[in-house]
Amino acid sequence: MTMSPPLEQPASWYRDSIAVELGECPPLKGEFRADVCVVGGGITGCSAALHLAERGYSVVLLEAGAIGHGASGRSGGQILPGLGTDIATVEKALGQGRAREIWEMSREAVRLTAALIERHDIPCELSWGYLHAAVKPRHVRELETFHERMARDYDYRGLTLLEGDALREHVVSDAYPVALLDAEGGHLHPLNYTLGLARAARLAGVAIHEHSAVVEIRRGQPATVVTAQGRVTADFVVLGTNAYQAGLVPELSGRIMSAANYMIATAPLSAEQAARVLPRNDALSDANFVLDYYRLSTDRRLIFGGEVSYDGHEPRGLEARMDAKIARIFPVLEGVPIDYRWGGDVAITLDRTPDFGRLGRNVYYAQGYSGHGMALAGLAGKLLAESIAGQSERFDVFAAMPHRRFPGGRLMRKPLLVLATHFYKLRDRL
Numbered sequence: 001m002t003m004s005p006p007l008e009q010p011a012s013w014y015r016d017s018i019a020v021e022l023g024e025c026p027p028l029k030g031e032f033r034a035d036v037c038v039v040g041g042g043i044t045g046c047s048a049a050l051h052l053a054e055r056g057y058s059v060v061l062l063e064a065g066a067i068g069h070g071a072s073g074r075s076g077g078q079i080l081p082g083l084g085t086d087i088a089t090v091e092k093a094l095g096q097g098r099a100r101e102i103w104e105m106s107r108e109a110v111r112l113t114a115a116l117i118e119r120h121d122i123p124c125e126l127s128w129g130y131l132h133a134a135v136k137p138r139h140v141r142e143l144e145t146f147h148e149r150m151a152r153d154y155d156y157r158g159l160t161l162l163e164g165d166a167l168r169e170h171v172v173s174d175a176y177p178v179a180l181l182d183a184e185g186g187h188l189h190p191l192n193y194t195l196g197l198a199r200a201a202r203l204a205g206v207a208i209h210e211h212s213a214v215v216e217i218r219r220g221q222p223a224t225v226v227t228a229q230g231r232v233t234a235d236f237v238v239l240g241t242n243a244y245q246a247g248l249v250p251e252l253s254g255r256i257m258s259a260a261n262y263m264i265a266t267a268p269l270s271a272e273q274a275a276r277v278l279p280r281n282d283a284l285s286d287a288n289f290v291l292d293y294y295r296l297s298t299d300r301r302l303i304f305g306g307e308v309s310y311d312g313h314e315p316r317g318l319e320a321r322m323d324a325k326i327a328r329i330f331p332v333l334e335g336v337p338i339d340y341r342w343g344g345d346v347a348i349t350l351d352r353t354p355d356f357g358r359l360g361r362n363v364y365y366a367q368g369y370s371g372h373g374m375a376l377a378g379l380a381g382k383l384l385a386e387s388i389a390g391q392s393e394r395f396d397v398f399a400a401m402p403h404r405r406f407p408g409g410r411l412m413r414k415p416l417l418v419l420a421t422h423f424y425k426l427r428d429r430l
Contacts, residue, residue, distance in 0.1 A: 012074055012191075012342040013265035013301065019123040020195035022067060023202070028209040028230035034060040036388065037225045037234035038206075039214050039248075041065075042072030043373065044366050045240030046197035047116075047381025052238075053204035055389055060232045061206055062225065064213035067198045070244055073191035074344035075374060076263065076293045076305045078283045080130055080185040081107045084370030085352035086146070087154070093353075093402055096153065101397050103154055109379035110184055116378065117188070122196030125298045129282035130185025131162075133176040139287040140178045147180060158184045171284055172276045175329045179284070187283035187295040190374060197378070214248060221362060236388050239365035240381070242373075243347035249365070254405035255355055256368040258345040260312070263305040264322055265297070265340040266333065274300045276332045292325060302326065302333065314343070346371050350406055356380065356398040364388065368403075 036052050038045045041063030049061045063069070083090070083106060090099040117126050134140045143161065150156040160181040162170065167179055202208055209227075217237060218224040225232045239249065243258040269277065278284070278296050285293035292306035304326055309315050319341065327334050349355050349368035354376060356366045364387065366380035380398075387395040 010069070010074060010342050010344060011340070012263070013297070013303065013340040014073060014189060014191035016340075017189065017297075017299075018192060018195065019189075020192050020199055022195050022199050025063075025067065025202075025208040025210040028060075028062060028212040028227050028232070030230050032060055032207070032230065032232045034058045034207075034232055034234045036060075036236045036238060037062065037223070037232040038238045038240060039217075039225065040070075040240030040242065040244070041067040041194075041198060041208070041210065042070050042240055042242060043194055043197060043377035044072075044242065044380050044384075045238065046194060046201055047378045048238045048240060048384045049206045049208075049381070050197055050201040050204055051382045051385035052388065053201060053206050055385060057388070059201070059206045060234070061198075061201065061208045062212045062214055062227060062232070063208070063210045064244065066210050067208070068191045068194035070242060071344055071346045071373065072194040072377065074263070074342060075190045075346070076283070076285075076303065077187045077190040077193075077295065077374060078130065078185065078285065078293060079110050079113050079188060079375040080182065080372065081110055081158075081375075082372065083353055083376070084348070084372035087150075089351055089353060090401070094400060098397060098400065100154055103156070105379060105394065105397070106376060107184060109375040110186070112382060113188075113193075113375045113378050116197065116200070117193065120196055120200040122193055122200075124189040124192040124196060126186060126188045127281050128183070128186040129170070129280055130182045130187070131170055131179040131282050131284040132182065133171070133179040133284055133286045135176065135286050135288055137177070142287065143178055143180050158182055170280050170282050171278055172332075173329050176286070181282070185283065188374070189297070193374075217248065217363070219360060219363065223362060235362060237363045238384055238388075239363065239367070240377075242367045242369070243345040245367070249359065249363070251359055252365065252367070255403055256347040256349055257310065257406050259348050260309040260314075260343050260345055261305060261371070262307045262314075262318060262322065262341070262343040263303065264326075264338050266302045266304075266326075267337040267339050269296075269300040269302065269333070269336065271300070273332060273336070277302065277330050292329075301339070302330075302336075346373075350404050353401050353403070354380070354398060355401070355403050356383070356395060358387075358399070
């Protein structure tokens with residue numbers, strides 16, 4: 001399960017089940033003028049381009065590889081309210097009032113995802129139901145506290161605490177003593193969703209150029225975005241590069257770190273096997289810091305993700321460990337072949353809250369979803385469009401979140417992050 005070269009679409013079940021025809025998006029060649037140049041063809045960039053074009057802006061979108069090359073096209077496909085960290089982190093930074101605004105916008109992000117799918121007729125296997133599952137007694141207490149707190153402080157009634165037979169109606173496993181069912185969460189085919197957003201953006205007038213890596217952004221009003229074979233002069237620049245920023249904007253270095261995550265897809269299960277795994281077709285993730293997550297595809301494959309690497313190397317014994325996890329959680333799947341294995345990078349921030357902001361007056365960015373971006377990135381694109389249009393209040397709620405750089409400087413950041421992760425992995429075992 002080695003990582004793919006940066007410009008190649010990675011082999012995955014998602015790539016082999018594409019249902020959206022985007023059409024040719026040739027590399028940028030020559031000089032162009034636009035109101036906005038969007039850098040990055042994931043959900044953030046495609047959503048921003050679409051919403052800007054719908055507001056009447058001329059938009060050029062540049063993608064270094066193919067649309068959906070990054071986490072947007074390789075993830076577990078879970079669309080969830082909330083952030084990659086507990087809402088208490090936001091409360092501590094901004095107060096409960098602002099935290100509640102962010103929570104409500106995260107719910108809006110899920111609704112927006114569903115609305116975009118319906119409006120643009122995107123065939124991406126959208127399905128509802130999500131379980132956040134305890135693995136050990138400590139998690140049970142944490143989920144009970146979270147359930148009570150969200151109802152009391154955030155008036156959120158979408159959670160149901162399940163255990164025993166009620167839980168087994170959703171996931172048939174002895175691995176989880178308790179789980180929270182979130183009725184507002186769900187899952188989809190992430191690559192088809194991203195391609196669907198790109199197709200909608202093209203139909204709205206966006207010029208999309210794949211295999212057009214940006215090598216330089218020349219600041220100014222207007223700014224100039226340079227590729228190997230062309231350049232775009234634009235009044236505004238939107239950065240949706242996330243884990244693939246690669247030092248393009250020095251001010252953002254150290255604010256995010258990339259983490260490799262790994263996934264597998266089994267061979268299609270029989271209807272009986274699927275009913276003995278996830279009988280109601282929910283998605284699930286566990287409550288560990290280094291978590292496992294999974295769902296069923298429309299053709300009844302188990303799409304299972306987990307494990308993590310921060311040092312650029314595949315973890316030792318990765319395949320055997322992931323296969324053993326599936327066998328332990330679902331003994332009924334013993335002997336089911338694994339048809340696909342793939343990996344990819346996500347971007348995390350130090351406190352796992354998303355990092356939105358602007359550099360100067362005309363360079364905007366949204367990044368660092370910390371594994372929670374499938375829905376939130378779509379909303380980020382909408383908020384970026386609102387802000388560029390002069391309605392920045394909602395974008396600024398997220399931008400007010402304070403973010404520290406990862407410690408250690410350029411040379412020591414990754415080693416320190418690896419050490420910290422080892423600590424949390426040990427804690428997961430307790």
